[in-house]
Amino acid sequence: MMNKSGESAGPAVRARGLSVVRGRRTVLDTVDFDIPRGQVTGLLGPSGCGKSTLMRAIAGTQAKVTGALEVLGRPAGAAPLRSLVGYVTQAPSVYADLTARQNLDYYAAVLDPRLSRSHRQTQVDRALAEVDLSDHADALADNLSGGQRSRVSLAVALLGSPELLVLDEPTVGLDPVLRRDLWNLFHRLAEERGTTLLVSSHVMDEAERCRRLLLMRAGRILADDTPSALRDRTGAGTVEEAFLRLVDDAKQRDAADPDTGRPRPSVGSTAGSDQ
Numbered sequence: 001m002m003n004k005s006g007e008s009a010g011p012a013v014r015a016r017g018l019s020v021v022r023g024r025r026t027v028l029d030t031v032d033f034d035i036p037r038g039q040v041t042g043l044l045g046p047s048g049c050g051k052s053t054l055m056r057a058i059a060g061t062q063a064k065v066t067g068a069l070e071v072l073g074r075p076a077g078a079a080p081l082r083s084l085v086g087y088v089t090q091a092p093s094v095y096a097d098l099t100a101r102q103n104l105d106y107y108a109a110v111l112d113p114r115l116s117r118s119h120r121q122t123q124v125d126r127a128l129a130e131v132d133l134s135d136h137a138d139a140l141a142d143n144l145s146g147g148q149r150s151r152v153s154l155a156v157a158l159l160g161s162p163e164l165l166v167l168d169e170p171t172v173g174l175d176p177v178l179r180r181d182l183w184n185l186f187h188r189l190a191e192e193r194g195t196t197l198l199v200s201s202h203v204m205d206e207a208e209r210c211r212r213l214l215l216m217r218a219g220r221i222l223a224d225d226t227p228s229a230l231r232d233r234t235g236a237g238t239v240e241e242a243f244l245r246l247v248d249d250a251k252q253r254d255a256a257d258p259d260t261g262r263p264r265p266s267v268g269s270t271a272g273s274d275q
């Protein structure tokens with residue numbers, strides 16, 4: 001695998017023994033995985049399984065992270081990653097009293113204060129067009145719909161052409177047409193720019209749109225594989241069915257080994273492998 005400068009590069013994200021403990025609760029439990037560069041990887045699992053915590057750790061905003069976590073060859077949260085990683089949270093991160101364009105112009109100036117106004121304008125116009133918000137560029141964010149505000153947040157993450165996009169449930173609550181258009185954009189970014197995307201969701205039908213999947217349950221990785229390989233390995237017709245079978249297998253192992261008190265990766269999982 002090559003990075004954008006043409007040099008040999010490892011995975012975009014590499015985690016080994018990654019853990020987060022909050023109070024008495026283990027949110028992430030010694031997680032191991034690699035995220036390959038230049039493709040769309042889905043992070044799927046039920047609400048509360050640790051997806052958002054994992055994404056915050058990758059983005060460098062999660063406290064009390066233990067284990068090893070490298071992002072684009074550097075420790076997660078390292079200063080040089082600020083312009084290389086775009087992160088979109090579940091809640092839209094926009095200023096309600098600014099227009100969509102003003103929000104993007106502000107964030108572009110913060111991201112790179114050296115940019116001239118004309119260059120910032122070019123970046124802003126491109127990002128607005130990519131998320132199909134050009135027609136609403138001068139509307140106050142407070143007057144936009146929830147889905148439109150989410151797209152403003154996505155446009156902010158696209159400023160500066162980041163190498164890694166970490167998107168926490170970016171399509172939740174959007175209509176089917178817009179969801180389709182955004183997934184087309186995700187794959188276009190990966191194929192045309194070599195951008196790596198990690199996209200979380202609890203909607204299993206979105207799993208089929210990903211090149212690779214990380215399936216989570218209770219703070220651990222149940223499986224790391226392609227959608228087709230997961231279906232083949234479990235004998236399931238859909239990724240959702242495959243996930244449910246993996247969950248049932250994990251519950252059976254927990255019952256057989258009650259001392260662990262936690263789920264373990266499924267037999268045959270390829271967690272930590274590259275593709």
